[in-house]
Amino acid sequence: MSLDDVISELRRRGHGLIVVDGTLRHIGPPLADDDPMRTGIEAHRTLLTELFTFAPGGRCEEAACYRLRVPGGAHCPDHRQPRDAMTEPRPARVP
Numbered sequence: 001m002s003l004d005d006v007i008s009e010l011r012r013r014g015h016g017l018i019v020v021d022g023t024l025r026h027i028g029p030p031l032a033d034d035d036p037m038r039t040g041i042e043a044h045r046t047l048l049t050e051l052f053t054f055a056p057g058g059r060c061e062e063a064a065c066y067r068l069r070v071p072g073g074a075h076c077p078d079h080r081q082p083r084d085a086m087t088e089p090r091p092a093r094v095p
Contacts, residue, residue: 001036001040001043002040003044003048005040006041006044006048009036009037013028013037015027015028015037016028017041017048017052019052019053019054022049024041024049024052026041047067050066050067050068051066055068055069057069058074060074060075060076060079061074061075062078062079065079067079
């Protein structure tokens, strides 16, 4: 089950997900052990947790990326720029 499928199925069933103290929680009737929704949530737990986490520091600036920014940065860990690449090289000063 893809991430989009999980979100669509949650919406279709009227279920929800929330993050409490950094832990993803399912809101709705209990899921059976063999329910594909349970497997889908487990497969995408890290991304779902990031998606449903309040982001006062913002989200990654990379196009179409919704992940949380690294502290003090503009990108998520996947798109983090090396410090040298974040600044333009300056021309050498000639005395």
